[in-house]
Amino acid sequence: MKIIKRFSILKVLTMVVTFTLLLTIIGCTQTNVDNVDVTSISISSPSTTITTHKGTIQMSATILPADATNQLVTWSVKDTTGQATINQTGLLAAEADGTVTVTAVSKADDTIKADLIVTISNQVMDNTKPLADAIIVASLNSESTMVGLEAEAFVPEVQFVLAADKTTFDAAIAVAQALVITTPLADAEVSAAVDVLVAAGVVFDAAKQNGTKVVLAIDLASANDFAIISKTGVSTTGTTVVIGNIAVSPVSASYITGFGLTMDSSNEFSVSSLVTGQIYAADYGVGTPTYLTTAIADMMIAYNDGMSRQADYTELYTGDLSGKTLSSAVYMWNNDVLINTDLTLNGSATDVVIFKISGTLNMAANTNIILTGGLKAENVFWLVADTVAIGVGSEFSGVLLSMTNVSFNTGSSINGMIYAQTSVSLDAVAVTKP
Numbered sequence: 001m002k003i004i005k006r007f008s009i010l011k012v013l014t015m016v017v018t019f020t021l022l023l024t025i026i027g028c029t030q031t032n033v034d035n036v037d038v039t040s041i042s043i044s045s046p047s048t049t050i051t052t053h054k055g056t057i058q059m060s061a062t063i064l065p066a067d068a069t070n071q072l073v074t075w076s077v078k079d080t081t082g083q084a085t086i087n088q089t090g091l092l093a094a095e096a097d098g099t100v101t102v103t104a105v106s107k108a109d110d111t112i113k114a115d116l117i118v119t120i121s122n123q124v125m126d127n128t129k130p131l132a133d134a135i136i137v138a139s140l141n142s143e144s145t146m147v148g149l150e151a152e153a154f155v156p157e158v159q160f161v162l163a164a165d166k167t168t169f170d171a172a173i174a175v176a177q178a179l180v181i182t183t184p185l186a187d188a189e190v191s192a193a194v195d196v197l198v199a200a201g202v203v204f205d206a207a208k209q210n211g212t213k214v215v216l217a218i219d220l221a222s223a224n225d226f227a228i229i230s231k232t233g234v235s236t237t238g239t240t241v242v243i244g245n246i247a248v249s250p251v252s253a254s255y256i257t258g259f260g261l262t263m264d265s266s267n268e269f270s271v272s273s274l275v276t277g278q279i280y281a282a283d284y285g286v287g288t289p290t291y292l293t294t295a296i297a298d299m300m301i302a303y304n305d306g307m308s309r310q311a312d313y314t315e316l317y318t319g320d321l322s323g324k325t326l327s328s329a330v331y332m333w334n335n336d337v338l339i340n341t342d343l344t345l346n347g348s349a350t351d352v353v354i355f356k357i358s359g360t361l362n363m364a365a366n367t368n369i370i371l372t373g374g375l376k377a378e379n380v381f382w383l384v385a386d387t388v389a390i391g392v393g394s395e396f397s398g399v400l401l402s403m404t405n406v407s408f409n410t411g412s413s414i415n416g417m418i419y420a421q422t423s424v425s426l427d428a429v430a431v432t433k434p
Helices: 003-036 129-143 165-179 188-211 221-225 290-310
Strands: 040-044 055-059 060-064 072-078 083-087 091-096 098-106 113-120 228-230 233-237 241-243 246-248 280-281 325-327 329-333 337-340 344-346 352-359 361-363 370-371 380-384 388-390 395-402 406-408 413-420 423-426 429-432
Touching: 040 113, 055 241, 072 083, 083 098, 083 113, 091 098, 091 113, 091 406, 129 188, 129 221, 221 290, 228 233, 228 290, 228 423, 246 290, 280 290, 290 352, 290 380, 290 395, 290 413, 290 429, 325 329, 370 395, 388 395, 395 406, 406 413, 413 423
Parallel strands: 228 246, 228 413, 233 423, 241 429, 246 280, 325 344, 329 352, 337 361, 344 370, 352 380, 361 388, 380 395, 388 406, 395 413, 406 423, 413 429
Antiparallel strands: 040 060, 055 091, 072 098, 083 091, 098 113
């Protein structure tokens, strides 16, 4: 009896396991039967053309059969003669004229895909460069012009601009700056905006004729007798050429080195094959010491006069004058000034330019200071509280009044004068007093 019961229980368990396995197999078979493969894709859109600037088209993909299990697609666009972008919702955005090919690929089977060609037109490219260039020119014109507020600061018939005129011109520049970043702009709009800004510049330039502040030259007095003055010594190496007189005081002639001095019979000065002029030192005879004491005093007075002038511009271009064009004015910097590429100074024969520099003045190699419009080197004054260093092969113009030392490197030159309260160092330099 017990054996029969055990057999019956085992039979029942076997039937349960068999039934369970059967249900599992049937379920798997049913799942495979429910998966419907993609057979084709087509792309539809409201239009196959984009005719507005930065226009868009919403693409859609139709999957067949309609009950395909995976209805997802991957969108892409290929530029042919045109340009466009597309996101994964199928939104196509135009960028440049021409044709593009839109592609939808089934995510279930990447061999199944569809293409659609779209034509793009009326995409406006960046045509604003003429206006941007006009803005640069106008801005430089505005920045480089002095502004006067008081009637007594003006004289007739010379360049200047009143504050109100400058404000009007700056407003015209601001309008152009706001327009240039607006897109799209038709070519005619750009051209018209350039014309408006140029016309504003013409009015601005005419306003300058109201008069200008008079910048008076610095009086060098007896210091003007010399091309080079130093309180502690002048040295040269190489083939230096000086056209003009040289003076050192209160130091003696022994602090003039490299020139091969020959004393004149008068004992008042010496000469050198490198100098077209006369060389003076505090230990020479007759009236030379007194003469030099006066010249040194006048040099100091000139320096202090220049440094006391009221500035028309302060910290202009943060002291980097590379490639700039400046006109008659008093300029001041509390730090260093750099000239790494040619600096142009423009003015008439009577105009004066004064630079007040509390730091150093450094001029890169093979760089020029160019005077235009008749401006004279003797009317350009550089007042420098710290050292002056002129690079190899550079051409300097103006009167240097330095509180410390001045060095001119190999092959450099100066059309002007060098007045230093300490030393002057020359290396195969051409010094020409105007």
